[in-house]
Structure formats: C-alpha cells, structure tokens
Amino acid sequence: MNLLLYRVLWGLGVTSWERMQAFGAEQVSAMFDHEEQGRQPPYGAALDLGFGTGFWSVNLAERGWDVTGVEIVPKALRAARERAHKAGVEVRFLDGSVAALREPRVGSGFLLALDFGTVHGLSPGELKAVAREVSAVTTDASPSFQTI
Numbered sequence: 373m374n375l376l377l378y379r380v381l382w383g384l385g386v387t388s389w390e391r392m393q394a395f396g397a398e399q400v401s402a403m404f405d406h407e408e409q410g411r412q413p414p415y416g417a418a419l420d421l422g423f424g425t426g427f428w429s430v431n432l433a434e435r436g437w438d439v440t441g442v443e444i445v446p447k448a449l450r451a452a453r454e455r456a457h458k459a460g461v462e463v464r465f466l467d468g469s470v471a472a473l474r475e476p477r478v479g480s481g482f483l484l485a486l487d488f489g490t491v492h493g494l495s496p497g498e499l500k501a502v503a504r505e506v507s508a509v510t511t512d513a514s515p516s517f518q519t520i
C-alpha cells in the first residue's frame with residue numbers, strides 16, 4: 373500500500389489492518405518468547421517499523437523491551453502515544469520513514485526489529501533501503517528481523 377493511501381486511510385480514521393493483530397498474536401508472541409528465552413528483562417533495544425497505533429510497540433515495552441518506533445503518518449503518532457500513556461509504558465515514538473533509519477535520534481544497536489504489515493507495502497526501491505537501514509541499525513550479534 374503506498375504512502376498516499378495510508379495518509380488517506382489515517383485521515384479517514386480507517387485502520388482496518390488492526391484486525392490482523394488478533395490473527396497474528398499467537399505467532400508474534402511466540403517470536404517474542406523465542407527472542408526472550410533464557411533471559412531476564414530488560415531485553416534490550418527493539419525497533420517497530422511502521423507502528424500504526426502502537427499495538428506491538430506497547431506490547432514489547434510491557435514485556436520489558438526498550439522500544440523505539442518509526443512511523444510516517446503524524447496521526448498514528450498521536451494514537452500510539454495515547455496507547456502507551458494508557459498502558460503506563462515508555463516508548464520512543466518517532467516520525468520518519470523506515471527507509472531512512474540512520475539518524476542519530478533513531479539510534480542503533482537494536483536486537484530486534486519488528487515489521488507487522490508495513491514493509492511488504494513498500495516499493496522495490498524502498499524495500500532495498502529498508503534492508504540496508506535495518507542492517508545498519510541492528511547489532512551484529514544475531515539481529516532478529518521479524519517481518520509479518
């Protein structure tokens with residue numbers, strides 16, 4: 373889905389992709405369990421690519437990850453900040469593109485990068501950029517890039 377369409381959908385308040393969270397919950401939780409296995413929180417830095425209303429960002433923060441999210445639509449940031457506030461967790465929600473992560477404010481050293489429904493909608497050029505950028509900001513030590 374291209375950016376213009378996302379802007380229109382967000383403008384209309386249509387975030388129907390959120391229905392997928394229920395379908396993906398078991399699989400995503402299993403992936404998080406796998407990453408956390410044998411460790412104690414805090415688990416380290418996690419990156420949520422295109423966080424939407426912040427569902428997975430908040431879930432990761434509640435589990436004990438230090439979460440940074442990057443999202444391109446301003447309305448999403450407001451919704452996600454509200455969700456985190458209600459949940460009582462700290463998440464660094466940033467405006468920006470997942471195809472341009474190498475900025476000081478995003479940081480680096482991420483142990484986990486999550487894509488739930490964002491990257492597959494990008495153009496081939498953006499996809500290449502995301503691969504390059506995620507590689508640059510994740511750690512060399514077994515970085516985990518979970519894409520759904």
Ligand SMILES: C[S@@+](CC[C@H](N)C(=O)[O-])C[C@H]1O[C@@H](n2cnc3c(N)ncnc32)[C@H](O)[C@@H]1O
Nearest residue numbers: 378389422423424443444445469470488489490
């Ligand atoms: C299908 S939604 C998924 C949202 C969230 N991951 C979830 O599971 O609810 C994709 C999100 O990616 C955002 N997005 C699209 N292109 C982006 C880009 N280049 N950089 C950052 N966010 C982007 C959209 O605004 C939208 O909120």
